[in-house]
Amino acid sequence: MSGLGRPGWVLADRYRLIEKLGSGGFGTVWRARDQRLRVDVAVKEVLLPQAESSAEHAERVARAEREARNAARLRDHPNIVGVLDVVTDGVTPWIVMRLVSGRSLKQQLDGDGPVAVAEATTVAAALLQALRAAHEAGVVHRDVKPGNILLATDGGVLLTDFGTARHRSDHTLTAKETIIGSFEYMAPERIDGEGTPAGDLYSLGVTLYHAVEGVSPFRRDTIHGTMKAVMFDAAPPPARAGPLGRLITALMDKQPEARPSIPRALTLLADRTPPALESKPEVPGRNSRSTGGGRRRGEVGQLLARARDHQKRGDIGEAERLLREAAAMNDALSMSFLARLLENRGARTEAEHWYRQAAESGETLSMLTLGHMCMKAGDLGQAAYWYRRYVDHGHVLGKVHLATVHEARGENDLAELLYREVEQDGDMVALKALGDQWKSSGRTDAARRVYLASARAGYAPAKAALAGLTSR
Structure with missing residues (x-):
């Protein structure tokens, strides 16, 4: 957070900050007063990692500008939170948006449980x-999830946070940006x-499943487990969705070409025919690009599935061979799985090589693992670098580990700031x-609170x- 970002501070001589509304991997959102128009607005302070390079800073500013540009194309749509302005405080970019009174679908699910089908x-x-x-405007959101859906007090439903969105005319910022987002809602x-x-x-389908069933279908205890579930597991058939189950199941098809188009999805939504009478939608024709991408995904998926089977049978040599074949296809997830296998059998140097390859290709779990490896080796500077990269990709968990680096350096104030965030x-x-961190340091009451x-x-x-903790 910017040192200037605090209640009462005036941004760009116009927007007076009132209170913090929330924060995440890409920014902190404040309620503010537009002193020129005399209305309240929401302003998002785009988070900038500490000690980032000038190139990383320029990339973050470019991402903020891109979010504003993509959302501004859609500012008049009743189901999209409109962007009003983009300003800087000299260093930090801020995005000014229409203020929506209400709460996110995530907050509703966390507080009240699953929602009714209606x-x-x-x-x-x-x-x-x-x-x-x-x-239709050429913008792909790329991070549809309950936390980015606002339920307004007036009954409106709005999509927000275009920080990971891409327009067809956008240039790629960096390779590491390719898989920013929340894995459990992410399409294969x-x-x-x-x-x-x-x-x-697909992400909408997973979000709707979570909304009516009360569980996120592909969430597992580890990130690797979540990624494997997204790639290979089928969600249990929805039990509470009623007629909405037909649409949810169709949207969550692993093959993108088999998912319904938006007009077809709206037809399914309006159709109250019992699910048993619904036939699977016709698979539309694919262009050469999607065919090639699908073929490559299919080949990699088969290699990973076979490698997993061999690992279960204890045939580690054949599993390694298959993972090397998949990694040679420049697949970041395969590189990460190969690195984990090599690490488990003691080949640390080669494992670190593949973790780095995967991390530079955007595979975020490898960033976290590299942070752990550097921390264990006592290289606090590199540990902080990889943990920041992990946080930069929207993972709050990285802040806990980054705080441990600050503590190891004696920077307790910075650590406490991250813990509060x-x-x-x-x-x-x-x-x-x-909670685990606080438990290990003897802060039992604080650990109990966050547990x-x-x-x-x-x-x-x-x-x-x-x-x-309670049984002790």
Whole structure:
């Protein structure tokens, strides 16, 4: 957060900050007063990692400008939060948006549990209209999830946070940007680096599943487990979705070409025919680019599935051979899996090489692992670098580990600032990790507090940790 970003401070001689509304991997959102027009607005302070290079700073500013540009194309749509302005405080970019009174779908799910089918249907209709407008304007959102869906007090439903969105005319900023987003809601092809309109529809399907069933279907206890589930596992058939289940299942098809178009999705949404009578939509024709991408994904997926089977049988040599073949196809996830296998059998130097290759290709778990490896080796500077990269890709968990670097350096004030940000963000995995950190340092009451917050959000490991702490 900028040192100037605090209640009462005036941004660009116009926007007076009132209170913080929330924060995440890409920025902190404030309620502010537009002193010129005398109305309240929301302003997002785009987070800039400490000690980043000039190139990284320029990239972050470019991303903020791109978010504003993409959202501004859609500012008049009733289901999209409109961007009003982009300003800087000399260093930090700020995005000024229309203020929406209400809460996110994530906040509603965390606080009240699953929503009724009727409400989920309203959300689905609004998001399909928002995505249709975005896609027709050439913008792919790439991070549709409950935290980016606002439920306004007036009954409106709006899509927000175009920080990871891309327009067809945008140039790629960096390779590491390719898989920014939340893995549990991400389409399989997004993990492979392809951000297409069909991926937004898949993410919407997972979001709707979570909304009505009360569970995120591909969330696992580890990031690797989540990524594997997205790539290979089928979600359990929705049990609470009623007629909405037909649309959810169709949107969550692993093959992007088999997912319904937005007009077809709206038809499915309006159709109250029992699901058993619904036939699978016809697979549309594919162009040469999608065919090639699909073939490559299919080949990599088969190699990974075979490698997993060999690992389960104990045939590590054949699993390694298959993973090397997949990694040779420049697949970041395969590089990460290969690195993990090599690390487990003691080949640390080669494992680190593949972790770096995967990290530079945008595979974020490898960034986290490299941070751990550097921390264990006592290289605090490199550990901080990789943890910051991990945070920069939207993972709050990285702040917990970055705080441990600050503590190791004796920078306790900076560590406490990051700990407070983790608590404010409310990410249940990060809260569990924070509880573990505080438990290990003897801060039992603080650990109990964050374990409880994580457990209330439904995170089973936090419930177990809380039970263990209570039983002492």
